[in-house]
Amino acid sequence: MAASSGGKKLLPEPSKGTSAASAHSSILRKSSSEKPVTEATGSGSKSSRNEDLHSVLVTSVLNLERLDLDLYSNEHSNRCTFTGTHHWVPRSRMLFGGQIVGQALVAAAMSVSENIYAHSLHCYFVRAGDPKVPVLYQVDRIRDGKSFSVRSVKAIQHGNPILICQSSFQRKMESPIHHQFTMPVVPSPNELLTQEELIQKYLRDPALTEKYKVGLTKLLAEEVPIEIKPINPPEYYRRVALESKQHFWVRARGYIGEGNMKLHCCVAAYISDYSFLRTALLPHFQYKVKFMASLDHSMWFHAPFRSDEWMLYECESPWAGSCRGLVQGRLWKQDGVLAVSCAQEGVFYVKPSAAESKL
Numbered sequence: 001m002a003a004s005s006g007g008k009k010l011l012p013e014p015s016k017g018t019s020a021a022s023a024h025s026s027i028l029r030k031s032s033s034e035k036p037v038t039e040a041t042g043s044g045s046k047s048s049r050n051e052d053l054h055s056v057l058v059t060s061v062l063n064l065e066r067l068d069l070d071l072y073s074n075e076h077s078n079r080c081t082f083t084g085t086h087h088w089v090p091r092s093r094m095l096f097g098g099q100i101v102g103q104a105l106v107a108a109a110m111s112v113s114e115n116i117y118a119h120s121l122h123c124y125f126v127r128a129g130d131p132k133v134p135v136l137y138q139v140d141r142i143r144d145g146k147s148f149s150v151r152s153v154k155a156i157q158h159g160n161p162i163l164i165c166q167s168s169f170q171r172k173m174e175s176p177i178h179h180q181f182t183m184p185v186v187p188s189p190n191e192l193l194t195q196e197e198l199i200q201k202y203l204r205d206p207a208l209t210e211k212y213k214v215g216l217t218k219l220l221a222e223e224v225p226i227e228i229k230p231i232n233p234p235e236y237y238r239r240v241a242l243e244s245k246q247h248f249w250v251r252a253r254g255y256i257g258e259g260n261m262k263l264h265c266c267v268a269a270y271i272s273d274y275s276f277l278r279t280a281l282l283p284h285f286q287y288k289v290k291f292m293a294s295l296d297h298s299m300w301f302h303a304p305f306r307s308d309e310w311m312l313y314e315c316e317s318p319w320a321g322s323c324r325g326l327v328q329g330r331l332w333k334q335d336g337v338l339a340v341s342c343a344q345e346g347v348f349y350v351k352p353s354a355a356e357s358k359l
């Protein structure tokens with residue numbers, strides 16, 4: 001049954017032939033007459049992307065099932081060969097933080113009216129997510145003002161919160177006050193290799209040790225629903241202290257289309273946590289991670305963007321200490337507009353790593 005808020009249908013009726021059990025809500029799409037989606041991970045350049053191959057982030061990962069007013073589950077949405085409930089789980093075996101944040105924003109977005117838009121969110125990851133069970137999302141409608149609405153969402157597993165997320169939505173408003181930083185000058189996406197193409201290149205290196213070959217092959221096999229084009233990627237085996245900064249182009253795999261900004265903000269929430277925290281580790285090559293996890297995650301949405309189009313992710317870590325590291329990020333549109341700002345702290349437990357080379 002399509003979820004509704006205040007009587008209005010926020011959600012298209014499930015497409016024909018969708019059984020009641022698997023009919024689940026999805027964030028507002030432009031219209032419910034969309035072509036039936038095939039879950040695909042369309043990749044490659046934009047021109048080679050079949051516009052019918054919808055992003056699995058939209059058709060599955062961020063497609064929550066409405067259980068009751070302000071109560072959602074991801075049980076019927078994340079189809080995954082591995083666990084049956086979650087699409088992609090990092091090697092850390094904790095639920096990917098970006099998935100929980102994106103799904104929490106979906107739940108919050110379902111509870112606000114169509115004509116207000118997410119402008120910020122702040123969340124804490126309070127327990128590791130269990131990849132073997134679904135997640136419940138409970139929305140608390142904190143306040144609906146004239147221009148702003150605030151929601152609090154609890155992501156729950158085994159009866160306990162794993163994430164608490166406050167988000168705020170604002171009615172479209174104009175202002176004479178506007179400024180932004182200037183976008184960094186970097187190579188354009190079509191001048192760069194994707195992460196997969198880079199790994200394939202490394203795997204062709206005859207001098208590659210077995211250990212690296214296994215690690216890179218595992219990375220290649222992961223079904224991450226995000227496409228990445230690193231800029232000046234360090235040689236993965238080079239063991240030198242790097243500046244705590246990294247830039248890469250990023251977009252959702254597959255086609256999302258205009259959709260609406262709520263949907264793109266939820267996809268950006270997913271995308272923004274991928275490869276973000278590692279920025280704080282770049283100067284510390286002489287240590288091996290025993291445990292790392294995001295403690296919190298904040299985002300500010302500044303301007304309309306398309307999460308299925310290449311955006312430059314400018315990441316930097318100004319500080320690390322006391323087993324924590326702070327990372328900050330800016331997502332830039334290709335036309336130079338600053339679309340999203342992000343920040344997060346993570347916890348790191350490390351040990352000195354044995355010196356080794358790839359050869």
Ligand SMILES: CCCCCCCCCC(=O)SCCNC(=O)CCNC(=O)[C@H](O)C(C)(C)COP(=O)(O)OP(=O)(O)OC[C@H]1O[C@@H](n2cnc3c(N)ncnc32)[C@H](O)[C@@H]1OP(=O)(O)O
Nearest residue numbers: 090092094096097125126127128129289290291293294349
């Ligand atoms: C390694 C490659 C990883 C690649 C993927 C990284 C993805 C990073 C981004 C993410 O998506 S992480 C997912 C989102 N974040 C979370 O799920 C974090 C959820 N929050 C929590 O799990 C807890 O709040 C948190 C662990 C952060 C703090 O809780 P506690 O204060 O109770 O935990 P504590 O620090 O005492 O210990 C946690 C674990 O760290 C380890 N640990 C603790 N102190 C340590 C120490 N001194 N040395 C080494 N390991 C240590 C240890 O495994 C320990 O688990 P156990 O006690 O059950 O064994």
